[in-house]
Amino acid sequence: MSGSGIEKMAVGMTGEERHDMRLMTLLQRMVREKRLKGAAETLGLDPRTVQTSMERGDLSELVRMALERHVLAEDDQQTLRQRERTDALEQRMDALERELRSGLEDASRAMEEAVRALRKERVTGPKPMERGMAQSRTRQGVEAVSETPQEVANPPPKARFPKRLYPELVMKEPTPDDEEVYGEAWPLIEEWREIWKAGHTGVGKGLAWLETEQRVRGLEVAMLEEHGLTLPPEKQPLHGLWRSTQLSWRKATVSEVRRAVAWRRLVRKVLTCGLWRSRWWRGRL
Numbered sequence: 507m508s509g510s511g512i513e514k515m516a517v518g519m520t521g522e523e524r525h526d527m528r529l530m531t532l533l534q535r536m537v538r539e540k541r542l543k544g545a546a547e548t549l550g551l552d553p554r555t556v557q558t559s560m561e562r563g564d565l566s567e568l569v570r571m572a573l574e575r576h577v578l579a580e581d582d583q584q585t586l587r588q589r590e591r592t593d594a595l596e597q598r599m600d601a602l603e604r605e606l607r608s609g610l611e612d613a614s615r616a617m618e619e620a621v622r623a624l625r626k627e628r629v630t631g632p633k634p635m636e637r638g639m640a641q642s643r644t645r646q647g648v649e650a651v652s653e654t655p656q657e658v659a660n661p662p663p664k665a666r667f668p669k670r671l672y673p674e675l676v677m678k679e680p681t682p683d684d685e686e687v688y689g690e691a692w693p694l695i696e697e698w699r700e701i702w703k704a705g706h707t708g709v710g711k712g713l714a715w716l717e718t719e720q721r722v723r724g725l726e727v728a729m730l731e732e733h734g735l736t737l738p739p740e741k742q743p744l745h746g747l748w749r750s751t752q753l754s755w756r757k758a759t760v761s762e763v764r765r766a767v768a769w770r771r772l773v774r775k776v777l778t779c780g781l782w783r784s785r786w787w788r789g790r791l
Contacts, residue, residue: 526565529573533559549576676729678702678738691733698725713770720763723756730756 536545537560546553549572559569673687676695685692706718729735730753736743737752744752 526570529565529570529577530559530563532573532577533565533569549573672736672743674735674743675740676735676737688733688735691729691735694725694729694733695735698722698729701725713767713774716763716767716770720760720767723760723763727753727756727760 533545533556536548537556539545540548542553542557542560546556549556549569551569551572555566555568559565565573670687676688677684678699680699684695688695701718701722706715706722726737729737730749736749
């Protein structure tokens with residue numbers, strides 16, 4: 507039914523009737539997407555109970571309560587995710603504020619020390635004769651420096667890059683300061699990028715694909731668990747429940763793929779051994 511049709515039906519309904527209509531629409535969508543059995547499992551109901559409400563076009567009290575619990579649970583999850591994002595943003599803002607305050611304090615102290623040094627030099631400066639000797643030594647030093655190669659006298663400045671807002675966020679594309687930003691995790695990130703760049707996909711069946719998939723997910727687990735990084739396509743660092751979810755499914759994948767690799771190797775070994783024995787027997791005949 508189109509949106510305009512539902513709006514026309516809602517005209518003249520009581521608040522409870524409109525609420526039931528929205529719940530029925532939700533139930534129909536769940537059955538359409540997950541089938542009857544999947545929708546019933548999601549709601550914690552017997553499939554026959556769900557089917558009865560669908561056939562009658564009317565929600566039983568049991569189905570209504572289950573749907574309301576489901577809606578509340580989804581709202582709670584969305585609220586939790588939003589709260590985690592808000593908490594992460596607040597933590598980041600606090601860290602930036604502390605860093606800015608510390609930088610300003612350091613700059614202020616450095617300026618005060620420079621001013622004190624200039625005042626001290628003005629009060630206890632060198633005498634005219636000593637000043638002349640110092641200027642002579644300075645001229646000699648300048649002449650000695652001028653005789654050195656230009657490259658040595660003026661070394662190229664070290665490249666500086668803007669500070670990243672989220673240094674714990676792994677970027678899929680490389681940048682010149684990656685090694686400096688990621689530190690000990692840099693070799694893992696470099697290997698991980700090379701594997702994806704070589705054409706590894708998320709779907710495969712062969713032994714070679716399984717071995718690569720095991721390595722990729724193992725690298726991701728190490729980056730998440732040991733180095734506290736966040737992987738693409740995320741745009742900001744993950745925390746709390748959502749981070750645990752990202753880590754859990756990768757650990758489960760590593761375990762499943764490891765078993766699949768072991769099984770494929772065993773099958774290959776058995777088949778290879780059988781082929782060798784067949785050739786040996788043919789040679790004996």
